[in-house]
Amino acid sequence: MNITVVQHPLVQHKLGLLREGDISTMKFRQLTQELARLLAYEATRDFELETIQIDGWCGKIDIEQIKGKKVTVVPILRAGIGMLDGVLDLVPSAKISVVGLARNEETLEPVSYFDKFVDSLDERIAIIIDPMLATGGSMNATIELLKRKGCKQIKAVVMVAAPEGVKAVNDAHPDVQIYSASLDSHLNEHGYIIPGLGDAGDKIFGTKHA
Numbered sequence: 001m002n003i004t005v006v007q008h009p010l011v012q013h014k015l016g017l018l019r020e021g022d023i024s025t026m027k028f029r030q031l032t033q034e035l036a037r038l039l040a041y042e043a044t045r046d047f048e049l050e051t052i053q054i055d056g057w058c059g060k061i062d063i064e065q066i067k068g069k070k071v072t073v074v075p076i077l078r079a080g081i082g083m084l085d086g087v088l089d090l091v092p093s094a095k096i097s098v099v100g101l102a103r104n105e106e107t108l109e110p111v112s113y114f115d116k117f118v119d120s121l122d123e124r125i126a127i128i129i130d131p132m133l134a135t136g137g138s139m140n141a142t143i144e145l146l147k148r149k150g151c152k153q154i155k156a157v158v159m160v161a162a163p164e165g166v167k168a169v170n171d172a173h174p175d176v177q178i179y180s181a182s183l184d185s186h187l188n189e190h191g192y193i194i195p196g197l198g199d200a201g202d203k204i205f206g207t208k209h210a
Ligand SMILES: O=P(O)(O)OC[C@H]1O[C@H](OP(=O)(O)OP(=O)(O)O)[C@H](O)[C@@H]1O
Pocket: 076, 077, 078, 079, 080, 101, 102, 103, 104, 108, 110, 130, 131, 132, 133, 134, 135, 136, 137, 138, 139, 165, 191, 200, 201, 202
């Protein structure tokens, strides 16, 4: 299975705190941002650098900068929004593309309701963010939208992944690297990740049901 599970102690500690059953909206949101920041650090580790010359205080010097056009971060609505600020802390000049998808609770198929992409996607690295990779339907739909717009370098950053979703993405898009804080056990009969986090969107937006 092609996935990078980030084993950093801070990542594992924060993930454990997120799994608390009756966690508050405030705590879930805060931990999601902290985790997103750490996961983004790992996902950007292989970004290419180029050397440029600038005027330093003592004359011309060579410095390194990230090569190419600015990255685009792609939150999948709604829950992906919860990770956005954490990722932007690390890549503050990133452009943001948005994809709105909601899973049909019966069929588990993603239903598209919005998208808005930045330009020149063929020249940008896209980092898709969504806390949950369950069946993989939402992630694959987003990857397909990006590829249709010409995007060639895509990374997927999630907090928790199910083996079923990782396989679905690996099979359809072997070129897309997946980063996660955890590879969990399986999906239950309702398509929820076990042990997972429950409904991440509801927990981030405070719409969680009793
Ligand atoms: O891998 P999949 O089976 O497609 O499931 C994962 C998707 O489900 C959740 O979103 P949801 O549809 O609940 O929307 P929300 O973010 O508005 O809560 C989650 O945030 C993912 O986008």
